[in-house]
């Protein structure tokens with residue numbers, strides 16, 4: 001999704017969660033200052049013309065691993081659930097709130113880490129980004145610039161799906177998504193409701 005199309009949705013999301021755009025913009029500048037490369041071509045090569053499976057971190061994920069096909073995109077902590085079961089994702093979309101040393105090791109082994117900077121994760125961006133030695137891509141939910149991309153989407157799972165569409169996946173599948181999960185806090189419920197609305201715009205009825 002182009003930023004012009006994303007921006008009105010983004011403004012609505014900011015108002016819904018009472019997040020501030022200035023914080024997101026500052027976070028994007030911090031991330032830009034820490035990135036010495038842009039591995040978007042490698043991410044595109046994994047996705048363009050391929051079937052892609054986006055793995056969310058709902059409790060059902062371990063039971064759905066057999067359904068994974070094609071390129072594996074993990075949403076944040078879903079990466080660890082997969083790794084514990086012998087699946088190293090091709091890319092992990094993360095705002096780093098679920099980051100552990102397992103992510104550093106995956107990245108060293110070749111997993112592309114798509115680091116998302118926003119107004120509430122600046123310390124995490126500062127701490128973790130310099131530790132990744134493997135392929136990295138930087139994203140923002142505000143306006144893109146330089147090495148900082150915005151393909152649309154808000155939370156880690158829906159951003160992965162928007163990226164898959166933007167980079168030319170032929171099919172996008174989902175495992176580990178339960179957007180009606182009642183075992184989450186109210187903010188997370190809001191994020192899952194937004195995920196449903198945003199994914200519907202891509203034609204996915206979750």
Ligand SMILES: Nc1ncnc2c1ncn2[C@@H]1O[C@H](COP(=O)(O)OP(=O)(O)OP(=O)(O)O)[C@@H](O)[C@H]1O
Nearest residue numbers: 056057058075076077155156157158177178179181
């Ligand atoms: N029931 C669910 N619980 C958690 N995540 C889910 C669920 N269903 C789908 N997902 C997807 O899995 C992704 C990764 O989950 P995780 O709990 O690591 O979330 P997150 O996006 O890092 O959340 P946040 O950063 O808001 O705390 C979510 O972004 C969401 O798109």
Ligand SMILES: Nc1nc2c(c(=O)[nH]1)N=C(CO)CN2
Nearest residue numbers: 019095118119120154155156
């Ligand atoms: N400002 C802000 N932006 C976000 C946040 C958040 O908590 N704060 N959480 C997200 C979910 O991955 C995505 N974007």
Ligand SMILES: [Mg+2]
Nearest residue numbers: 076095097156
């Ligand atoms: Mg996260």
